[in-house]
Amino acid sequence: MHKVMISVGEASGDLHGASIADALKELEPDIRIFGMGGQAMRKAGVEIVHDIADLGIIGFVEVVKNLPRFFRLRDELIDLMKKEQPDVLLVIDYPDFNMRLAPKARELGIPVVSYIPPSAWAWRKGRAKSVAKIVDKIASIFPFEAEVYQKAGADVEFVGHPLIDIIKPSMDKETAYKFFGINPNQPVILLLPGSRKHEIENLLPVMLKSAEKIKLIYPECQFILPVASTISQEMLQGMIKQYSVNVKLTFENTYDLMAIADSAIAASGTVTLEAAILGLPTVVIYKMAAMTYFIGRLLVKIPNISLPNIVAGKRIIPELLQYEVNADNIARETLALLPLSEQGEKVRKELLAVKEKLGAGGAVKRAAQVVLNAAKKR
Structure with missing residues (x-):
């Protein structure tokens, strides 16, 4: 053995x-x-x-x-x-x-x-x-x-790439809508602030502010936050209560959720590639301590930081870095990715090509x- x-x-x-x-x-x-x-x-x-x-x-x-x-x-x-x-x-x-x-x-x-x-x-x-x-x-x-x-x-x-094997929704869309209690006729936006406490504290507040702005334009939008196993539900609820927007927390079947969502706001990381494989247009945000970001800028030698863009060899989904990460920018880019928009449809087609580049499994x-x-x- x-x-x-x-x-x-x-x-x-x-x-x-x-x-x-x-x-x-x-x-x-x-x-x-x-x-x-x-x-x-x-x-x-x-x-x-x-x-x-x-x-x-x-x-x-x-x-x-x-x-x-x-x-x-x-x-x-x-x-x-x-x-x-x-x-x-x-x-x-x-x-x-x-x-x-x-x-x-x-x-x-x-x-x-x-x-x-x-x-x-x-x-x-x-x-x-x-x-x-x-x-x-x-x-x-x-x-x-x-x-x-x-x-x-x-x-x-x-x-x-292992995600081709791992990311397999277990439900059809109709079943998933019922499972999560989502109205299929209203936009669904995922908030994906990361799986680490530091990321949550750094990124979730600005995501929630952007959600407030999106709600002003599309009051019917549904916001959902899949909770990582490493993050306290109580901590998330405490942060969400400070903003005038309803956010539903979910704890399982995240890939089924991604498969029915219309767009997402996500911390840069593996989750952006997961979303890409499922054809979910995503606004990628990245914000760190000022010194960390300064050192990173000196060392990073690639034009894009999100994995879907790196695999594609060009920028196909929006990236907002450091000082660009604010509620106005996030709301604008997210709204542009919603269904029926020209940009949203273009991104969905580009994401199909990204998935193909990752192999057959x-x-x-x-x-x-x-x-x-x-x-x-x-």
């Missing part, structure tokens, strides 16, 4: 970790999987030794402030590796933490597989060589990403096989 240890730090990584765990169990039913994750991984049968619910930290400045906490957590996971001696460590995304954990695993003779590796194609391009030295195998989700790591000397395999099974192969080699 092989033992696999997984390390993730965010809700999106938790989802990918759960999918990999399911695929690993199909390949080897008696495999043991444990590590750091959340509710999705727990439901997939992973033994969770540290829950990620309290890891709501982003950005350079925020990470620096929390370094002592990160070091303590890293040491806890190192002690776990020493005790359990897993056959492989699978690190998923969350690079500022996982790329500090990986070298320690290799010192213990434990091979490391990086799934959804650091975005060296976007920034810190020299980091690709560093990552190549501290992980044994990279399972890449973008073809252009695989090329960057190959040039850096990494052992990399392009497996395709099977990425999760291929990634799981990469992990199992690494475990067998040990």
